Amino acid sequence: MDNKLKPLREQIDAIDAQILDLLNRRARVAEEVGHVKAETNAPVFRPEREAQVLRGVAERNPGPLNGSDVQTIFREIMSACRALERRVSVAYLGPAGTFSEQAVYQQFGHAVAGELCVSIDEVFRATEAGTADFGVVPIENSTEGTINRTLDLLLQTSLAISGEISIPIHHSLMTKGGSMAGITRICAHSQALAQCQAWLNQHFPQIDRQAVASNGEAARMASDDPTVAAIAGEIAGEKYGLQVVHAHIQDDPHNRTRFAVIGRLQTAPSGRDQTSLVLSVPNQPGAVHRMLAPLAAHGVSMTRFESRPARTGAWEYYFYVDIEGHLQEEKVACALDELKRNAAFFKVLGSYPLAL
Numbered sequence: 001m002d003n004k005l006k007p008l009r010e011q012i013d014a015i016d017a018q019i020l021d022l023l024n025r026r027a028r029v030a031e032e033v034g035h036v037k038a039e040t041n042a043p044v045f046r047p048e049r050e051a052q053v054l055r056g057v058a059e060r061n062p063g064p065l066n067g068s069d070v071q072t073i074f075r076e077i078m079s080a081c082r083a084l085e086r087r088v089s090v091a092y093l094g095p096a097g098t099f100s101e102q103a104v105y106q107q108f109g110h111a112v113a114g115e116l117c118v119s120i121d122e123v124f125r126a127t128e129a130g131t132a133d134f135g136v137v138p139i140e141n142s143t144e145g146t147i148n149r150t151l152d153l154l155l156q157t158s159l160a161i162s163g164e165i166s167i168p169i170h171h172s173l174m175t176k177g178g179s180m181a182g183i184t185r186i187c188a189h190s191q192a193l194a195q196c197q198a199w200l201n202q203h204f205p206q207i208d209r210q211a212v213a214s215n216g217e218a219a220r221m222a223s224d225d226p227t228v229a230a231i232a233g234e235i236a237g238e239k240y241g242l243q244v245v246h247a248h249i250q251d252d253p254h255n256r257t258r259f260a261v262i263g264r265l266q267t268a269p270s271g272r273d274q275t276s277l278v279l280s281v282p283n284q285p286g287a288v289h290r291m292l293a294p295l296a297a298h299g300v301s302m303t304r305f306e307s308r309p310a311r312t313g314a315w316e317y318y319f320y321v322d323i324e325g326h327l328q329e330e331k332v333a334c335a336l337d338e339l340k341r342n343a344a345f346f347k348v349l350g351s352y353p354l355a356l
């Protein structure tokens with residue numbers, strides 16, 4: 001067998017040498033881009049450009065590599081090139097191993113400086129204060145719905161949404177010893193407990209459930225305490241030396257979470273974008289319908305509509321609306337101009353590329 005492998009491995013070695021050379025040629029150009037940007041203090045991270053590069057490689061990819069694997073490779077290439085310009089710092093909900101961390105890597109690649117925060121509030125604060133260039137916060141889960149705290153903070157923040165990330169969420173039940181013997185508590189973030197509720201009721205109805213600050217925190221607790229089982233992603237489990245007792249216990253196999261990238265950057269159009277807004281209207285019959293009419297009139301599709309109580313005690317609501325297109329597209333700009341005129345409150349949260 002080795003006789004047959006040897007020439008093939010020589011071919012791979014020769015190709016690797018070419019790839020390495022090309023990667024470093026690309027990196028040198030990125031360094032030049034960095035110098036040009038430094039002259040005008042222009043932003044290092046350009047989500048619309050990165051989205052275009054990633055879409056482009058998947059479209060041109062002839063195979064046999066699969067498109068999403070090629071995107072993963074190019075995401076890391078761009079991340080490493082970008083870090084030569086400057087290593088971008090990103091605040092997110094820690095500890096290490098959370099789904100937020102996975103979302104950060106999915107958007108920025110691994111060549112980032114992560115700033116771990118203890119709460120969603122702190123992610124906003126760190127980004128607003130400029131300690132971090134960007135923040136990543138969960139917005140909604142396909143099983144459990146909206147992350148209300150994020151929506152409330154988006155209402156007040158001076159930051160814009162500059163990108164979105166969607167990742168599959170698979171939960172596993174994990175313990176230090178790999179069995180449930182002696183386990184008296186199952187710990188996880190409240191969202192994770194809710195996403196695994198039916199499974200837990202069926203398999204471990206007798207064991208207490210405890211909501212903790214994050215799944216990563218649950219994994220850390222399980223690594224310290226042999227009576228605790230954690231529900232978390234397997235990456236968190238690996239970080240804390242846990243073993244999987246049951247994998248993929250979330251009630252919905254297609255469970256996903258969407259995250260928003262928040263920052264001071266107003267993202268330019270990428271060609272496939274979305275705009276997020278918050279609106280409110282006076283509490284009158286037909287007001288919501290009237291408020292939204294300009295969207296239909298200008299042929300702008302609404303992809304999400306969510307309401308949150310305005311906490312005035314008067315049954316007033318803020319409406320969180322996502323529409324297709326970028327604020328710099330004429331029909332979007334016209335529709336929003338009209339919308340603004342009928343709204344008691346109007347705020348554009350940001351225009352950004354659709355998640356891959």
Ligand SMILES: C=C(O[C@@H]1C=C(C(=O)O)C=C[C@H]1O)C(=O)O
Pocket residue numbers: 030033044045046047049050053077078079081082085
């Ligand atoms: C090189 C650039 O800077 C960053 C790195 C990119 C890349 O490696 O392709 C793309 C966009 C930017 O986030 C650029 O702006 O073109």
